[in-house]
Amino acid sequence: MKKINHFYSLTPDWQEQLVQEIKGELIDDKIIVIPETLGKGHSYFTPIAEGISALFVDFVLAEPVEINRLKSETESYIFHFDLSDSVNFIKIDTVDYKIGSRENPGLAIIDNQTESSFKPSFHERTLALRLLVDKKLLNELLETNSIEEYHNEKNKYQGKSLYYYDHIDSNSILLIRSLMDKSVFDVSFDSYLKGISLKLLGNFLNRYENLSVKKNEITQTELEAVIKTQDYFLKDLCSPFPTINFLSEMAGMSSTKYKILFKKHFNDTPKKVFLNEKMLLAKKLLQSGNYHTLIEIVYELSYAKMNHFHSKYYAVFQRKPSQDFVKRPFKKGSPVLLKV
């Protein structure tokens, strides 16, 4: 296996050494054309802004090559977006990590100060975009916590070397793929690549900042349906709880899905929401002073047994119903009493 050594810096001058080693051709301090003996393709390097540079590689290798990236003094992170046709390997500290493939493109973040080697598969198209971002700059951009903390959270069991792996989000994939159709020799490629790179970084930050934020996965129509069922059973608190089956049918979804969605939105199960409301109503009735006996209320709320109601009431308020009960005051000449 052929070995190639190189290092990165945020400025274009690192390319000369690499070009000499692989006997390639350097155009305009940006494009490296890979010699025929090694394969076919090119790389494109451009500094974008202070502290950010991009390297776009697109080649098909004719023989297996190990591209060894040496330690460098520049304090930066390498974002490696891999959209190659087949799986490539990145080796850090003798551990091989799989990365990328067309079906399952991946993103790796590597520290520039640790050594790593990249082993692209040969006879297959390798397409990758590498962003070099200055450490200080990235930490400024990340408002909350630094990337090391994030890394620690994500991969607790792996070695000490910084290696963070993630899937690329769809919009970023589309962005990188749009680079495929463009020719690096085109006039507009330079600014296009810059634009894409900045957007990728933006997407990454966005994703990373919002990791902890729970995404609202309930669609509008489903939510409306769930709220409709809740309105339905809260309207008729005196009757028994309509079954989950009935409610889920009403919302037009399976009972499991209904239960999950309901719990997600209201933080409680339908039955519990129903019971809570029912007990609040019960309390109101108890304190209203319109009833002579407890049993009247129990029947009003369609409980068959006094005990049952008692236990439910106690579970909610930690008080006995009789403690809250206000009896209907005796009134002279009341027609009800006369009958009795």
Next chain:
Amino acid sequence: MKIIEHSYCADLSWTEPLAKQLKGKIDGNFIVVPEEVQSGTRYFLECEEGIVAYYINVKYYKNLHFIQKNTKDDFIGFYYDLTDGEARLVTNTAICDLGRWKYNLAVIDGSLKTNYQVKSGSHTYALCIFIQKNKLAAFIKDDTVLFSDLQQITDPKKNTIIKFDRISNESFHILNDLRKLKVGGPVFDLNLKATVHMLMSNYLKKIARNRTIIQTIRETDIKNIIAMQMFLIENIEGPFPSISLMAKKIEMSESKFKNLFKKITGLTPNSFFMDNKLALAKELLEDKQLTISQIANRLHYSNNSHFTLNFKEHFGISPKNFIKQL
């Protein structure tokens, strides 16, 4: 009508006076303007030295008249203007209506005085990019290709330039993507810078192809073709209306229609239609409100697999994979 006199330039010295004129103030990178004049956002950012982006997404409640008198003339302004409503740009030589379906890109030399009138009730979404002339020259020299057109722009001895144009479909989608983002914060800044780069890239590409033929086409023909573009966008959810139908609508022969459409928009009617349809599909998928089959139905695909195929062909990944990684 309220008259506002202000200036632009390729650094940030213009922001303070403009805010004062609008009776607002500067807050960070925002220009905050009182509600009675407008609602919405004005945001500026210095992308790098000599390049300033100015993002406007506002609704006007008053008729405004902006008079731009610049103190410096060392820059070129690119105004991408997607106004819904009435907006008009007047220079001493030309009057031009701006908006989504009119001219929506103006390239104007900083030394010119312009009048920009906007009616109450208009909703303006615009991105202005101010670039120093020597910076723009560097853009071109970098690429070692000579463009007669751009050379003229950057040569100070030549006449000052003003040019109205229409943005390409691709640029429109880039701008639309930017519009969806929440303004402010590092993520937005990165995206704004990215947008500036990509728009410049598209503009360079356009000039490289030298598509200035447009000026030689009759004004009524351009209007008709744009009317048909609007017609296609209005019917974007339905099936493709046939070429013959559209040609008949604007009383052109089919071949003339096809030719002109391609010349003006850079795309054939069908690919323009499909581009926008799939962009809409992508937006719907991002919203996560509808399932793939619902979307396929809504966009009048006869079946899911046809939709999936189309989507995959256009974007390179299938709709399912797309939503999986959102």
